[in-house]
Amino acid sequence: MALLQISEPGQTPEPHQRKRAVGIDLGTTNSLVATVRSGSAEALAAEDGSVILPSAVRYSGAGVEVGLAARAAAGDDPYNTLISIKRLMGRGLADIKSFGEQLPYRFAEDRGGMPSIETAAGAVNPVQVSAEILRVLAKRGADSLGGALDGAVITVPAYFDEAQRQATKDAAQLAGLKVLRLLNEPTAAAVAYGLDKSEGGGDVADKTVAVYDLGGGTFDISILSLSRGVFEVLSTGGDSALGGDDFDRVIGEWMAAEAGLGNDLDAATQRKLLNAACAAKEALAQETVVPVAYGNWAGELSREKLAELLDPLISKTLRACKRALRDADLSAEDIAEVVLVGGSTRTLRVRERVEEFFAREPHADIDPDQVVAIGAALQADVLVGNKSREDLLLLDVIPLSLGIETMGGLTEKLIHRNTTIPVAKAQEFTTFKDGQTAMAIHVVQGERELVSDCRSLARFELRGIPPMVAGAAHIRVTFQVDADGLLSVTAMEKSSGVAAEITVKPSYGLEDSDITRMLQESYTHAEEDIAARALREAQVEAERTLEAMLVALTEDGAELLSEEELGALERAMEALRLAHNGGTAEEIHKRIESLNELSEPYAARRMDKSIKRAMQGHSLDEFDKP
Amino acid sequence: MELQQNHFEIFGLPVSYEVDRQALAARYRELQQEFHPDRFAAKSDREQRLSMQYAAQINEANNTLKDPVARAAYLLQLAGVEISPEQTTADGEFLMQQMILRERLEEVRDAADPEAELGELGDETSALFREQQRVFADALTANALDEAKSALLKLQFLGKLQRQIETLEEDLLD
Numbered sequence: 001m002a003l004l005q006i007s008e009p010g011q012t013p014e015p016h017q018r019k020r021a022v023g024i025d026l027g028t029t030n031s032l033v034a035t036v037r038s039g040s041a042e043a044l045a046a047e048d049g050s051v052i053l054p055s056a057v058r059y060s061g062a063g064v065e066v067g068l069a070a071r072a073a074a075g076d077d078p079y080n081t082l083i084s085i086k087r088l089m090g091r092g093l094a095d096i097k098s099f100g101e102q103l104p105y106r107f108a109e110d111r112g113g114m115p116s117i118e119t120a121a122g123a124v125n126p127v128q129v130s131a132e133i134l135r136v137l138a139k140r141g142a143d144s145l146g147g148a149l150d151g152a153v154i155t156v157p158a159y160f161d162e163a164q165r166q167a168t169k170d171a172a173q174l175a176g177l178k179v180l181r182l183l184n185e186p187t188a189a190a191v192a193y194g195l196d197k198s199e200g201g202g203d204v205a206d207k208t209v210a211v212y213d214l215g216g217g218t219f220d221i222s223i224l225s226l227s228r229g230v231f232e233v234l235s236t237g238g239d240s241a242l243g244g245d246d247f248d249r250v251i252g253e254w255m256a257a258e259a260g261l262g263n264d265l266d267a268a269t270q271r272k273l274l275n276a277a278c279a280a281k282e283a284l285a286q287e288t289v290v291p292v293a294y295g296n297w298a299g300e301l302s303r304e305k306l307a308e309l310l311d312p313l314i315s316k317t318l319r320a321c322k323r324a325l326r327d328a329d330l331s332a333e334d335i336a337e338v339v340l341v342g343g344s345t346r347t348l349r350v351r352e353r354v355e356e357f358f359a360r361e362p363h364a365d366i367d368p369d370q371v372v373a374i375g376a377a378l379q380a381d382v383l384v385g386n387k388s389r390e391d392l393l394l395l396d397v398i399p400l401s402l403g404i405e406t407m408g409g410l411t412e413k414l415i416h417r418n419t420t421i422p423v424a425k426a427q428e429f430t431t432f433k434d435g436q437t438a439m440a441i442h443v444v445q446g447e448r449e450l451v452s453d454c455r456s457l458a459r460f461e462l463r464g465i466p467p468m469v470a471g472a473a474h475i476r477v478t479f480q481v482d483a484d485g486l487l488s489v490t491a492m493e494k495s496s497g498v499a500a501e502i503t504v505k506p507s508y509g510l511e512d513s514d515i516t517r518m519l520q521e522s523y524t525h526a527e528e529d530i531a532a533r534a535l536r537e538a539q540v541e542a543e544r545t546l547e548a549m550l551v552a553l554t555e556d557g558a559e560l561l562s563e564e565e566l567g568a569l570e571r572a573m574e575a576l577r578l579a580h581n582g583g584t585a586e587e588i589h590k591r592i593e594s595l596n597e598l599s600e601p602y603a604a605r606r607m608d609k610s611i612k613r614a615m616q617g618h619s620l621d622e623f624d625k626p
Numbered sequence: 627m628e629l630q631q632n633h634f635e636i637f638g639l640p641v642s643y644e645v646d647r648q649a650l651a652a653r654y655r656e657l658q659q660e661f662h663p664d665r666f667a668a669k670s671d672r673e674q675r676l677s678m679q680y681a682a683q684i685n686e687a688n689n690t691l692k693d694p695v696a697r698a699a700y701l702l703q704l705a706g707v708e709i710s711p712e713q714t715t716a717d718g719e720f721l722m723q724q725m726i727l728r729e730r731l732e733e734v735r736d737a738a739d740p741e742a743e744l745g746e747l748g749d750e751t752s753a754l755f756r757e758q759q760r761v762f763a764d765a766l767t768a769n770a771l772d773e774a775k776s777a778l779l780k781l782q783f784l785g786k787l788q789r790q791i792e793t794l795e796e797d798l799l800d
Contacts, residue, residue: 019668151667180667230655323796385668393659419689422663424682482678483663548670596672603672607661607680614660 019150021180021384022141023188023376026130026154026168028086028243029216029343030369031055033137034377035145036386041192041377043370044144052369053140056083057132059119066136075275078104078267080119084245085133087217088115088126089171090163092508104267114508127171127510128518134175148540151180153380155372156485157218158184159238159399161445162457163508165485170510174518176533178540180383182484186211186222187231187394188375189341192366195226207336208234208328212354212362213372214317215342217243221321223328223335229391235327235418236399237320242313244278244344250309251277251301259297281306285346307349314353321357327418338362343369395420398481405442405451414479417447424480428494431475435467441477443487456507462491462500475500531585538585538592542576545592549573549599552606560605572598632704633687643701643763645691654688694755695785698762698778707771715779724783727751731790740798748791755784 023041025032030052034043043051050068058070058081065073074081082105088096093115096107108123110116116123134154142149154177156168165182172179189211206227213220220238224231252273256265265273276294280301283290289302325331340362344350354362366374382392397418403411404427414425429439439462446454465473474494481487491500504511510518549569557566576591583591634641637653659665661684666677690696699709715721730747737743762777 181664227651227655230659232655326792326796379664383664383667391659393655393662393664395655395658395662420685422678422682423685424679480678480682483681544668545670548668548673552669596670599670600672603670603676606673607676610660611680614657 018386019384020142020145020147021151021153021377021380021386022138022145022149023153023183023373023378023380024134024137024141024155024177025185025188025373025376026086026133026137026156026171027055027215027372028084028218028245029055031133031137032370032373033141034370034373035141036377036381041374041381043373044140046140053133053136054083055085055133056081057085057129058082059121059124061120064121064132066132075268075271078271079106080121082117082119082124082129084217085126085129087241087245089130090161090165090167090508091115091126095508104270114510127167127174130168130171131174134172134177138175138177148536149177150540151178151380151384153181153183153188153376153383154179155183155185155188155376157213157215157238157240158186158220158222158233158236158396159218159240160485161240161400161455162402162481162485162487163445163455163506164240166506166509169484169486170515173515176537179484180380182486183376183379183394184220184222184233184236184396185215185372186213186220186236186339186341187224187233187396188372188379189213189339189366190222190224190226190231190375191378191392191394192371192375193339193363195337195339208330208334209337209339210321210324210335210358211339211341212317212321212345213238213341214344214350215243216344217241217245219243219317219320221317221324223324223330230393230395232395232420233397233418234330235324236397237324237327238399239316239320242316243342244281244347245274246313247281247310247344247347248274248277250313251281251306254305254309255292255294255297255299258299259294261294281347285348303348306347310347310349311353314350318353318357332358335360339371340364341368341371396483396485397421398423398485400445400455401447402457402479402481402487403444403446403454405444409451410449411444411446411451411454415481421481421485422483424478426476426478429475429477430471431465431468431473432470434469436470436473437465437467438463439465439475441489443479443489457487458507458509459505460489460491460502461505462502464498464500465493466496466498468495534585535588538588539580542580542588542592545595546573546576546580549595552602556606556609560609561602565602569595569598569602633690633700636684636687637691639691641701641704643698643759643766645697647692650688650691654684657684694759695778695781698759698774698781701766702771702775702778705766705769705771705774707775709775709778713779715776715783717776717780720780720783723754724787727787731787731794734794735798741795744791744795744798748788748795751784751787751791755781755788758784 022033022035032043032052034041045051053067054071056067056071056074058065058073058077060080070081071083074083093107093109096115106118108116108118110125114125116125138149154168154172156165169179169182190209195209206225208223208225211222218240219242222236223234225234255273255277273294276292280290280292284303284306289300292299292301335358338358338360345368379394397420398415399417401413401417402415403413406412414427415423441460443457444451444454445457448454462475465475475491476494477489477491479487479489489502491502493500572595576595579587579591637650639645639650658681661677661680663674663677663681666674690700734740734744758777758780762774765774765777
């Protein structure tokens, strides 16, 4: 019998080592990071013991401050202290002007309608600001888990459009995180509650649940069907610009009116009013009436008055609930359980009206501030390969229809809202003029008929179409939305088989070159230099690739590969190992690429084998029946 | 290799207009457990990409079989009958009936009780839809493809009307 191998504590040998994965809730008001340890998920605390990181970033001559200290400065230093930055993610300058009064920043145009904000430390864009918050959380995760993170799941509101999702992923990249998945917040909450399990821990039969998620700046409603570890989102809806901030705003406006202040308030006054409004709102969870004051004015706010002020906003959320139910072909009675998520569901009036609408008492036992991060941590643990809950699978949907612009400024929907992702749709286009070699496709997202009423996502330019007479070229364009809800487009001329070249111009997003530039900028005052980081990232990628290959080969290498193929793969692996141990980032990437290419047929055979296995138990004559 | 089975084969279901919704849902979840990109997040890039293609195809198959109109169109396609988007029914009587239903829909807002009128209209449309579903299923079983095609074109009409009714219902609720 072999001797037992015992390694030093914390140094379990590869590849059985537990991976370091975290779930991050990047919220409008607060952000959190959580991880799975000894089988259960917990939010991670900073050194001072606080779990919540206020999503506030303050720029000053002395540097960047994130969190509580930054938030405290918001009243006195409103232009340099950026809060609620999530509301600006993936948005254009024009969108921002429409809610400009609520965000007292000095906006400037960056590029192509993208906003940037003037601060004491220069101009910054929303992606950079979000990256600062993510950096703090990533560091907290790495410190707490004792090493660099292998990956993170980052949550986004279910109702985020493609541009908002892409901006979030860009921010994570900028913060040096490997994004395992962008996860919808309501889905994360459902996972955290483990609603697919009965009290005793066993599986329950299929049931339908609703997750009502009202955060600081966004509202989401999701209807999910749960069955043996599979969380299938049936429909989702919401408003990506409605949340507790709006509660504060209407209370603040009421206070300003009562106090006889004019409409034209400066940034500091606005901020102080909003802070007072927020404090009054929170105090009303315990008291039935609270005193409010601003300057020389003093008054009081009762629960009744609060309900009157908030009801129009809450009604808006319930209308979205109705629509989501309709999209799922269900009515409120079909919902077995309701979950409340988001700090704004602490407001009693919200609870009352949700309970009334669904005619059942909602779950709120997990801290509504932590529940999303905890769900994200559970999924991150599964995705990174730590087998905590092997059966857990999340099937999510695209929240808004994707379409293209056609003649006359109309949209033609290609992928309808609430379609399960990943999804691919092909569409054929033809040329309008003889000899035409290029065409432009404008992709929009939204439900309305007019392009001008939808959100512009990107313009794709197809080039390299073989010149033919008008209408002869058939260009097949495939729109693919991946499991993160992100879009990619490929094109092919059918008769010639020529792949058309595609240039993407995101309407409100960053191009790869922007990210590279911002990465470089972020290292001008950082201690590590960009080359060192690139090398480390390449090494991690190499380790990941080698490990995946090793696991695969152990499973079925001998079964699926000839000796010759196996030998070639092993040589490519050895070459990569050598590059990993002493090569440059570029050399490592080259080796990874060649190993990937060489293993392509093997990957296909493995997939093929999985298909055969999945088809087992279904006899062939089942397929033969007419 | 590609997932070359037709949509019914993917789910181990008989090629037929009648579909066991529960069996479809259960099989769908089983297949996604196997092929969803989440199952490949720690695997090689190539496997990740392949899994996305397979998962997308499984989703496409599921959506087609779940939807009564898309399923009918797909069955005809399997039988070699293609329907172009411009094609429309030539049944004069049916078209007349459609015009009357549409007129009623336009006048719903002015009705004394719009919700009740809309509900009635919805019920009538659903009954007509179910009737055409029966016609389609019978025609397909009898291999009467022209008749099946005519039923499909009517289903498309009625499906569109159903969606318009739902949209109006939503507007009335707000």
